[in-house]
Amino acid sequence: MAFGLTLPTNGYSKVDERIGGIHLPLTDDQKRRMLPSKHRQREIEKQSDENDRFHALLDKLEDVTTNGRLKDMAFHFTDTKQVVKSNLIAGIARGVGLTIGVALFVSILLAILNLFEPLPIIGEWLANLANIIEANR
DSSP, X not given: OGGGEEOOTTSOXXXXXXXXXXXXXXXXXXXXXXXXXXXXXXXXXXXXXXXXXXXXXXHHHHHHHHHHHHHHHHHXXXXXXXXXXXXXXXXXXXXXXXXXXXXXXXXXXXXXXXXTTTSHHHHHHHHHHHHHHHHTO
16 A cells, blocks of 8 residues: 555545545546535525525616616607706706805805914914905905
8 A cells, every 4th residue: 555545445546534635536426326415405405595585686676777777768868858957957956056065165164264363373374364365355
């Protein structure tokens, strides 16, 4: 028995498990006769159920997005006046929102900067900035 190599009685050679448990691939006959373990069978069933649920959810998602796109495309290709009107309203809303947001941000920033006016270095800089702004009004 050189290097743990044995010849079993069924005629297939394999490396002895003392060397590291490395076996030659199973033959078709061995694979056919092999019984799956109960634990492995439960895992396969569980995975199959999860795959089925995933595919059902994916089909629903596909239906929803497809129907939504069709409605959107039908809306845009049928009534041009309605499309222009909705885009005009959306643009005005964006412009008003941006203006109000910038005004709020700048006013809060200036209120915070006014808190720092009594400080020596920052106060002088803010006073100069305020003088420049008043001069350019």
